[in-house]
Amino acid sequence: MKRLIAPSILSADFNRLGEAIQTINQSEADFIHFDVMDGVFVPNISFGIPVIKDVNKIAEKPLDVHLMIVNPDKFIVPFAKAGASYLTVHYEACPHLHRTIQSIKEQNVKASVCLNPHTPVWLLEDIIAELDMVLLMSVNPGFGGQKFIENTYKKVAQLKELTERFNPDCLIEVDGGVNYETGKKLFEAGANVLVAGSFVFNAENSIETIKNLKLL
Numbered sequence: 001m002k003r004l005i006a007p008s009i010l011s012a013d014f015n016r017l018g019e020a021i022q023t024i025n026q027s028e029a030d031f032i033h034f035d036v037m038d039g040v041f042v043p044n045i046s047f048g049i050p051v052i053k054d055v056n057k058i059a060e061k062p063l064d065v066h067l068m069i070v071n072p073d074k075f076i077v078p079f080a081k082a083g084a085s086y087l088t089v090h091y092e093a094c095p096h097l098h099r100t101i102q103s104i105k106e107q108n109v110k111a112s113v114c115l116n117p118h119t120p121v122w123l124l125e126d127i128i129a130e131l132d133m134v135l136l137m138s139v140n141p142g143f144g145g146q147k148f149i150e151n152t153y154k155k156v157a158q159l160k161e162l163t164e165r166f167n168p169d170c171l172i173e174v175d176g177g178v179n180y181e182t183g184k185k186l187f188e189a190g191a192n193v194l195v196a197g198s199f200v201f202n203a204e205n206s207i208e209t210i211k212n213l214k215l216l
């Protein structure tokens, strides 16, 4: 089973963003995770297309871009052009999710859907076959450094059942409150990709922390 790590630059020191990207480049991380927030879908604003475009010039890992925004359809082409390898949209922000997923795929970008902590996994039954990845939020989106929501383990197991039935290649990603303890249980429950922000960037040795997370 794939066990991948996606450090989230939300917790990096933006004054030294280039150094944070080089750290990820040198590490065993599999993706670089970007949390794009619009201040409408979530109660915070982070960064957007110009930052991702510039990071893409030096990034040596695929860019995993999580859009916490309303109307994501409007921005699929610009984020694809900025260098996104994966684009994740929120189930809760997409009234025409099937169309949104097709638009992402038309850009030759991997398509992913995110569920907030309160959104049940079974709602994906009729779209799962189209997806490259599902992202389960294990905190309410908007801020790094929050406490992990325990109900997520159950959701990972439910999602694993769904992917095994309809799309075994679909990756299961989890984001929020990931550390050695939660990360180990998430991998055991069936997660493939762990997003880690504060645990990686607040660590004394980020490269070592990423390596240890992969070995859980």
Ligand SMILES: O=C(CO)[C@H](O)[C@H](O)COP(=O)(O)O
Pocket (backbone or CB within 6 Å): 008, 010, 011, 035, 139, 140, 141, 142, 143, 144, 145, 146, 175, 176, 177, 178, 195, 196, 197, 198, 199
């Ligand atoms: O999506 C996010 C917030 O909306 C962050 O990626 C997530 O919370 C990771 O941060 P941490 O690892 O510090 O919990």
